[in-house]
Amino acid sequence: MPVMPLSGNHAAAYAAKxxxxxxxxxxxxxxxxxxxxxxxxxxxxxxxxxxxxxxESEHSAMAACIGAAAVGARAFTATSSQGLxxxxxxxxxxxxxxxxxxxxxVTRALAPPWSIWSDHIDVLSQRDTGWIIAFAENAQEVxxxxxxxxxxxxNDRVLLPLIVAWDAFDVSHTIEPVDVxxxxxxxxxxxxxxxxxxxxxVENPFSYGNLAYPKDYMEFRYSIYDSMLRAKDVIExxxxxxxxxxxxxxxxxIENYLCDDADIVAIAMGSISGDLKVVVDKLxxxxxxxxxxxxxxxxxFPSEALAKCIEDAKTILVFDRDxxxxxxxxxxLEVRATVNREGLDKRVYGIIYGIGGREVRQKDLENIIVKAxxxxxxxxxxxxxxxxxHV
Amino acid sequence: MxxxxxxWHGRGGQGVVTSAEMLVSAAIYxxxxxxAIPFFGAERRGAPVVAYNRISDTPxxxxxxxxxxxxxxxxxxxxxxxxxxxxxLKSDGVLVVNxxxxxxxxxxxxxxxxxVDATSISMSLGLELAGIVIVNMPMLGAxxxxxxxxxxxxxxxxxxxxxxxxxxxxxxEAVTRAYNETVIW
Numbered sequence: 001m002p003v004m005p006l007s008g009n010h011a012a013a014y015a016a017k018x019x020x021x022x023x024x025x026x027x028x029x030x031x032x033x034x035x036x037x038x039x040x041x042x043x044x045x046x047x048x049x050x051x052x053x054x055x056e057s058e059h060s061a062m063a064a065c066i067g068a069a070a071v072g073a074r075a076f077t078a079t080s081s082q083g084l085x086x087x088x089x090x091x092x093x094x095x096x097x098x099x100x101x102x103x104x105x106v107t108r109a110l111a112p113p114w115s116i117w118s119d120h121i122d123v124l125s126q127r128d129t130g131w132i133i134a135f136a137e138n139a140q141e142v143x144x145x146x147x148x149x150x151x152x153x154x155n156d157r158v159l160l161p162l163i164v165a166w167d168a169f170d171v172s173h174t175i176e177p178v179d180v181x182x183x184x185x186x187x188x189x190x191x192x193x194x195x196x197x198x199x200x201x202v203e204n205p206f207s208y209g210n211l212a213y214p215k216d217y218m219e220f221r222y223s224i225y226d227s228m229l230r231a232k233d234v235i236e237x238x239x240x241x242x243x244x245x246x247x248x249x250x251x252x253x254i255e256n257y258l259c260d261d262a263d264i265v266a267i268a269m270g271s272i273s274g275d276l277k278v279v280v281d282k283l284x285x286x287x288x289x290x291x292x293x294x295x296x297x298x299x300x301f302p303s304e305a306l307a308k309c310i311e312d313a314k315t316i317l318v319f320d321r322d323x324x325x326x327x328x329x330x331x332x333l334e335v336r337a338t339v340n341r342e343g344l345d346k347r348v349y350g351i352i353y354g355i356g357g358r359e360v361r362q363k364d365l366e367n368i369i370v371k372a373x374x375x376x377x378x379x380x381x382x383x384x385x386x387x388x389x390h391v
Numbered sequence: 392m393x394x395x396x397x398x399w400h401g402r403g404g405q406g407v408v409t410s411a412e413m414l415v416s417a418a419i420y421x422x423x424x425x426x427a428i429p430f431f432g433a434e435r436r437g438a439p440v441v442a443y444n445r446i447s448d449t450p451x452x453x454x455x456x457x458x459x460x461x462x463x464x465x466x467x468x469x470x471x472x473x474x475x476x477x478x479x480l481k482s483d484g485v486l487v488v489n490x491x492x493x494x495x496x497x498x499x500x501x502x503x504x505x506x507v508d509a510t511s512i513s514m515s516l517g518l519e520l521a522g523i524v525i526v527n528m529p530m531l532g533a534x535x536x537x538x539x540x541x542x543x544x545x546x547x548x549x550x551x552x553x554x555x556x557x558x559x560x561x562x563x564e565a566v567t568r569a570y571n572e573t574v575i576w
Contacts, residue, residue, distance in 0.1 A: 005415040005427075031431070116431070168431075170454045175412050175427040177419050274452030362455050 006178040008171035011139040012078065012104045012164075013038035014178075015146035017048045018186040019102075022073040022193075025053035025064035029083040030116050031168040032106045036078055058083040062090035062103075069099035069161075071200045074150065074193045077101070080168070081108035081122045088126060094161045095130030095224060097209065098198060100153035101161040102146060103131075106172045107270070107321075109356040117357020118168035120270065121322040124298070124330045130224045132162040132231055133299040135269040139178050142166050144250035145296075147181075148238045151190050155238075158231045159196065160224065167321075168357070170271040181246050189245050228300045235297060253302035255294035258284065259309045262291030264372055267306075267335055268319035269295045272353070272360065276319070279365045288373050301334050307342040315347045315372050321354045328352075328383050349377055353386040360386060392423070395540050396457045397444040400476050401466030404436040404520065406527030410464075411442040413531060416549035417541040424451050436523065439470055446540050462487060464534050466509070466526050471496045485575075487533050489526055493576050507533040507573040509565075516561045528562045532569030543570055 006014065012035045016024070024043070026036040042048035053064045058079050065075040079087060084105060094101055105123050109115035123133060132152065136142040145164045153162040166172060195201075198208065212220060232253060239251030257277050259265050266276050273294045280292045293309045295302065310316055316339070320329020327333065332350035339346050351368060353360050364386055371377050377384070397414075401407040411427035418425035428443040443457045459479045468490040470476060477486055482501040488494060489509040497504060509529035518525045528550075535541055543566070550562050 003419050005412060005419060005425075169429075173429050173431055174454065175415050176451070177415065177424060271454050275455050278453050359456055361458070362453065 003177045003179050005175050006139055006143075006180075007034065007173050007175045008136070008139040008142045008166050009034040009106065009173065010038050011143040011178050012146055012166075013042065014180055015143040016076045016102075017042050018181065018183060019076070019147055019150045019190055020074065020187075020192075021048070021050050021076040023051050023053060023065065023068035023075040024077065025055055025061045025068070025075070026077045026079070027055055027058045027061050027083060029058075029080050031108060031172045032078045032080040032083070032104070034172070035104055035106075039076075058087035059090055062087045062094060065101050065103075066090060066094050066097065066099060069094070069101045070097065072193060072195045075101050076103070078104035078106070080106045081110055084122045084126065085110070088129070091126055091129040091131060091161075093209070096220065098159040098227075099161060100150070100159060100193070102149040102153055103161065103163050104142070104146065105163050105165040106168050107165050108168045115356040116168065118170060118271075119321045119355045119357070120165070120330075123163060123165045124322050126163070127299065127330065130160055130228070131299065132158075132160055132228070132297065134162065134164045134297050135295070136164055136166040136171065137271060137273045137294065138171060139174070139176050141250055142171065143178055143180065144242065144246075144248065147186055147190060148242050148251050150193075151238050152231060152234050154193055155234045156196065158227050158234050160227055160231065165270070167271040179246075179248065185245050189242060232300050232302065251296070253297045254305045254309060255292075255296060256309045257292040257294065259291030259293050259313070261289060262313050263289045264315045264317065264369060265291045265293050265310045265313040266317045266319065266365075266369060267293045267295060267331065269298065269331060270321065272319060272321070272365075275360070275362050276365055279362055279369065283366065283369060288369070290369055290373070295331065298331070298334075301338075303334075303338040303341065306335070306338050307344065310339075310344070310346065313346065315349070317349050317351060317368060317372055319351050319353055321352075323352050323355065347380055349380050349384065351384045351386055358387055392446070392448050392540070394445060394447040394451070395462070395538065396460045397446070397462045397464060397534070398457055398460040399442040399444070399464045399466070400470055400474070401440055401527070402436075402470070402523070403438050403440050404523040404525075405466045406525045407440050407442045407466060410527040410531050411444050413546065413549050413553065414444050414446065414534075414541065416552065417535075417545040418446050420545040420548050421541055423448055423541070426451050428454070428457075436521070439474065460484065462534060462538055464530055465489060466530055468494050477502060485537050487530065487537060487573075489530060504576045505533060505537045505573055506576065507569045509533070509569060512565055512568050512572070516565055518561055518565060528565035529569030532566035533573040536570045536573045537575060543567070
């Protein structure tokens with residue numbers, strides 16, 4: 001397996017190519033554009049046998065992916081920010097039609113004011129669409145999660161579309177060594193997409209997406225809910241199988257980094273995770289019993305795995321790169337719900353960081369953890385905005 | 392080798408990002424870990440641009456901004472009069488600058504300075520595009536000369552993997568000449 005210097009975006013393109021996608025439909029938007037540029041290049045050179053459908057908008061890009069997936073093709077697209085919002089209506093159609101599609105999202109703040117830098121609100125605004133949502137920490141994981149994503153999405157116990165998200169620039173444009181698996185390894189892991197009972201077939205016509213009366217509609221929703229819960233096992237199984245074939249465990253619902261005996265556990269998603277692990281290592285050497293739990297899949301939310309991870313901790317620090325106006329961070333709300341549902345007794349603090357690409361230093365992360373350790377943080381009611389200027 | 396951090400300053404079109412990328416490629420040949428971080432903003436040809444590298448023997452997890460680099464590489468000496476290019480450079484760190492001599496604006500006594508006339512090297516080899524002299528290759532040669540973070544051999548392999556034909560030869564020549572001509576003051 002060759003190690004290549006790849007940006008997160010190019011790692012995504014390689015992953016789609018190795019997954020032998022058959023249809024790519026996309027519309028350019030910073031910081032996503034490099035992904036589909038690279039895929040277009042693969043197709044033009046004949047290295048990837050796929051149809052590239054040029055469209056006039058993200059809404060149409062997803063519509064094209066839905067059409068392709070409905071007739072049995074493996075479809076891929078990618079977008080960011082405003083493009084994702086414009087596409088949003090079709091996300092519901094894709095999930096409701098139970099179509100396996102994988103989409104890369106390079107996270108980017110929403111306007112106004114314009115920003116091309118990262119935060120997670122674009123992806124999290126699509127929380128309830130019925131898409132599985134994964135967050136990658138680095139370029140390697142972008143590649144690994146996209147390949148695994150097709151297998152999870154296409155599993156007939158799941159049949160839901162899947163988003164892999166990664167942070168603008170910190171991952172999308174940062175170039176790092178990426179272990180690119182050989183095609184035969186990926187082929188063994190991810191066989192050709194098969195047809196399902198609901199795959200469109202001109203020989204056997206039927207229709208779907210019709211009007212559902214109140215006596216039927218609710219069951220469609222329950223069915224998505226149920227499949228989403230079943231996806232949890234499938235996600236773990238796929239990570240284990242990928243590990244067996246590539247020798248790399250790079251998936252699963254959560255990452256438990258030194259949480260088992262921790263008094264304090266920090267929780268986060270995406271590219272901040274590496275720095276949090278470095279800070280945990282540093283503080284551990286100073287005798288602070290701190291751990292880090294990374295939420296790799298936000299949907300389905302890994303409540304059980306998280307509850308186990310934080311079982312013995314007293315204090316939980318949740319780092320959110322998003323804000324739900326009028327409440328707090330989306331991840332923090334999930335953690336509070338988990339703590340409550342499992343009947344755990346914890347202090348949960350919400351921290352908002354990195355909005356619109358706001359700089360975060362290791363020292364900032366360290367200071368908060370040390371404050372929590374010394375019980376010097378304000379009441380959890382007071383949401384902490386990291387590195388906020390005086391407003 | 393512990394963690395080594397580098398900051399690149401140049402102008403859009405001079406090849407700053409490509410340099411940072413080539414360093415990652417060369418590091419891979421040595422089994423080292425490296426990342427290249429292009430700072431992304433309103434980049435355009437001729438405007439000041441910044442990129443960063445981290446290189447280490449162990450996996451690199453951090454993505455925080457580099458505040459105290461071990462090396463600063465400056466592709467356009469004149470930028471030093473506009474911006475504080477040595478800001479945060481470690482004491483005993485090295486400023487590698489595209490210049491015939493030590494620039495008069497350097498006001499720190501605690502750093503070392505290395506110079507190479509990268510513009511002349513690139514011009515003599517015809518490394519120009521749309522009126523901008525591409526000085527990234529000689530500056531890479533100078534950086535590895537003063538830092539030893541990767542060998543000239545590994546960088547040669549990386550260049551051969553990236554370019555073919557005349558361009559490859561020009562780049563190899565540029566790197567090698569700069570490697571030999573770099574002066575540490």
